[in-house]
Amino acid sequence: QVQLVESGGGLVQAGGSLRLACAASGRTFSRYSMGWFRQAPGKEREFVAATRWNRGSTYFGDYADSVKGRCTISRDNANTVSLQMHSLSPEDTAVYYCAADRTSFLDRDPGSYDYWGQGTQVTVSS
Numbered sequence: 001q002v003q004l005v006e007s008g009g010g011l012v013q014a015g016g017s018l019r020l021a022c023a024a025s026g027r028t029f030s031r032y033s034m035g036w037f038r039q040a041p042g043k044e045r046e047f048v049a050a051t052r053w054n055r056g057s058t059y060f061g062d063y064a065d066s067v068k069g070r071c072t073i074s075r076d077n078a079n080t081v082s083l084q085m086h087s088l089s090p091e092d093t094a095v096y097y098c099a100a101d102r103t104s105f106l107d108r109d110p111g112s113y114d115y116w117g118q119g120t121q122v123t124v125s126s
Contacts, residue, residue: 002025002026002100002115003025003026003117004099004115004117005023005024005117005118006097006098006117006118006119007020007022008021008120009096009122010122011123011125012124013124013125014125014126015088015089016088016124017084017088019082019083020082020083020085020120021082021083022034022081022098022117024079024081025079029053029079031053031104032053032100032101032102033050033051033052033101033103033106034050034075034081034101035050035051035073035081035098035113036096036098036099037097037099038094038095038097039094039095040095045097047064047108047110048064048083048096049062049063049071050107051073052104053075053077053078061073061074070085070086070088071084071086072084081098083096085122088124089124090124090125091124092122093124095119095120096119097116099113099114099115099116101113101114102114
């Protein structure tokens, strides 16, 4: 049974940092791209960042314009993905989801992803 479990969310003040982590199990995800999405109340789920696992290291990442320069996505191994976020603002408040795409493409469309975690809440106070 495939599972993706996120951790690391919480409450942080504006300007602060958080590191989200996602652990996948149930199969080897070496050929999958993995990404992060977020969904704020009343809004659609939106792409944050994605990357793939390439020869034992993180491939270059794709980032949404809203987080580029403030976030770094990485994979410590084939079955984990992390998102380091800096300079957080209240606009970053959302539930953050980890997802895996079997095609290995760095898709921004959430409909392209095959597996999802339950999400972790990130709240940034002003």
